[in-house]
Amino acid sequence: xxxxxxxxxxxxxxxxxxxxxxxxxxxxxxxxxxxxxxxxxxxxxxxxxxxxxxxxxxxxxxxxxxxxxxxxxxxxxxxxxxxxxxxxxxxxxxxxxxxxxxxxxxxxxxxxxxxxxxxxxxxxxxxxxxxxxxxxxxxxxxxxxxxxxxxxxxxxxxxxxxxxxxxxxxxxxxxxxxxxxxxxxxxxxxxxxxxxxxxxxx
Amino acid sequence: xxxxxxxxxxxxxxxxxxxxxxxxxxxxxxxxxxxxxxxxxxxxxxxxxxxxxxxxxxxxxxxxxxxxxxxxxxxxxxxxxxxxxxxxxxxxxxxxxxxxxxxxxxxxxxxxxxxxxxxxxxxxxxxxxxxxxxxxxxxxxxxxxxxxxxxxxxxxxxxxxxxxxxxxxxxxxxxxxxxxxxxxxxxxxxxxxxxxxxxxxx
Numbered sequence: 001x002x003x004x005x006x007x008x009x010x011x012x013x014x015x016x017x018x019x020x021x022x023x024x025x026x027x028x029x030x031x032x033x034x035x036x037x038x039x040x041x042x043x044x045x046x047x048x049x050x051x052x053x054x055x056x057x058x059x060x061x062x063x064x065x066x067x068x069x070x071x072x073x074x075x076x077x078x079x080x081x082x083x084x085x086x087x088x089x090x091x092x093x094x095x096x097x098x099x100x101x102x103x104x105x106x107x108x109x110x111x112x113x114x115x116x117x118x119x120x121x122x123x124x125x126x127x128x129x130x131x132x133x134x135x136x137x138x139x140x141x142x143x144x145x146x147x148x149x150x151x152x153x154x155x156x157x158x159x160x161x162x163x164x165x166x167x168x169x170x171x172x173x174x175x176x177x178x179x180x181x182x183x184x185x186x187x188x189x190x191x192x193x194x195x196x197x198x199x200x201x202x
Numbered sequence: 203x204x205x206x207x208x209x210x211x212x213x214x215x216x217x218x219x220x221x222x223x224x225x226x227x228x229x230x231x232x233x234x235x236x237x238x239x240x241x242x243x244x245x246x247x248x249x250x251x252x253x254x255x256x257x258x259x260x261x262x263x264x265x266x267x268x269x270x271x272x273x274x275x276x277x278x279x280x281x282x283x284x285x286x287x288x289x290x291x292x293x294x295x296x297x298x299x300x301x302x303x304x305x306x307x308x309x310x311x312x313x314x315x316x317x318x319x320x321x322x323x324x325x326x327x328x329x330x331x332x333x334x335x336x337x338x339x340x341x342x343x344x345x346x347x348x349x350x351x352x353x354x355x356x357x358x359x360x361x362x363x364x365x366x367x368x369x370x371x372x373x374x375x376x377x378x379x380x381x382x383x384x385x386x387x388x389x390x391x392x393x394x395x396x397x398x399x400x401x402x403x404x
């Protein structure tokens with residue numbers, strides 16, 4: 001960092017721990033706590049103990065932070081879908097794999113997915129996130145449709161509705177799962193898969 | 203209505219259709235669209251085409267509207283729990299009944315439940331709503347525990363986690379179900395029950 005004298009203390013800019021990643025993490029925490037609309041760059045700067053201009057050193061705008069955050073969630077989900085697609089076997093097995101992988105993505109990227117699920121599509125960045133979410137839902141519905149055609153899934157469930165119920169269950173993790181709370185993610189993923197595919201009843 | 207002359211046009215106060223119920227409905231719509239924090243009484247008055255004082259004729263505060271809205275959702279869920287409790291038979295049957303009834307409550311009181319699920323507990327009214335939600339979750343978990351003890355539910359599921367997964371699926375309706383969209387509520391309730399208890403697999 002430069003040691004030149006300026007109106008704003010330059011030392012703060014390079015303060016350890018305030019790289020793009022930590023700015024993004026703080027932004028997502030505030031967006032989730034107070035709402036994206038209600039959170040300004042000023043509040044974000046205050047919560048990090050740095051100046052607004054120090055934030056603009058890392059990102060161009062609040063929307064840019066939202067784009068990065070929602071992409072973090074969506075990229076994880078699409079990677080899981082790609083891994084599922086690449087597997088051999090029946091559609092129901094790919095669907096079960098995708099269910100488990102999605103639980104891992106949610107657990108590992110919890111604040112990002114939490115934010116994604118609250119996005120309603122009021123700006124270009126939000127609309128793009130909503131469109132990518134829809135594309136993912138469509139991939140899940142396609143897998144369900146194939147699994148029904150292969151005779152493995154109950155035929156009385158409309159694949160689009162089934163996909164929504166399945167991911168309604170998966171996404172509910174953002175409401176109550178807390179990392180480090182003593183629940184192994186692999187166990188949780190298996191439990192969600194079993195509950196969704198085999199049901200709660202013995 | 204009084205016909206006395208005042209600074210604000212009194213005619214608007216009594217305009218048909220602007221009773222407490224329509225004020226509440228408009229408030230809940232705005233809260234859901236823009237967020238509770240971000241919505242002021244001024245914006246609510248504008249959306250109704252009436253004055254702020256006309257709103258205060260019906261309710262004391264924005265918090266009062268939130269309290270009425272979340273109670274509308276919670277009262278429905280607790281009525282369903284009470285109906286389930288009053289039934290004879292095995293715990294799993296009461297749980298299946300409660301699942302179906304909850305789908306009906308969600309479908310019939312959709313905007314109110316949608317708002318309830320977004321409440322995070324920043325004010326007294328919000329904290330009270332969160333506490334009532336927890337009490338309902340606790341009732342569901344108790345039913346699950348009993349159903350496990352009676353040998354009807356899979357014993358490898360922790361009742362609290364099972365209750366969250368079950369209602370994660372039920373509550374996801376607020377994300378995608380639209381009344382009048384051609385889906386019969388009774389069919390949907392049966393579908394959610396079957397999916398949750400029997401699973402997606404054939």
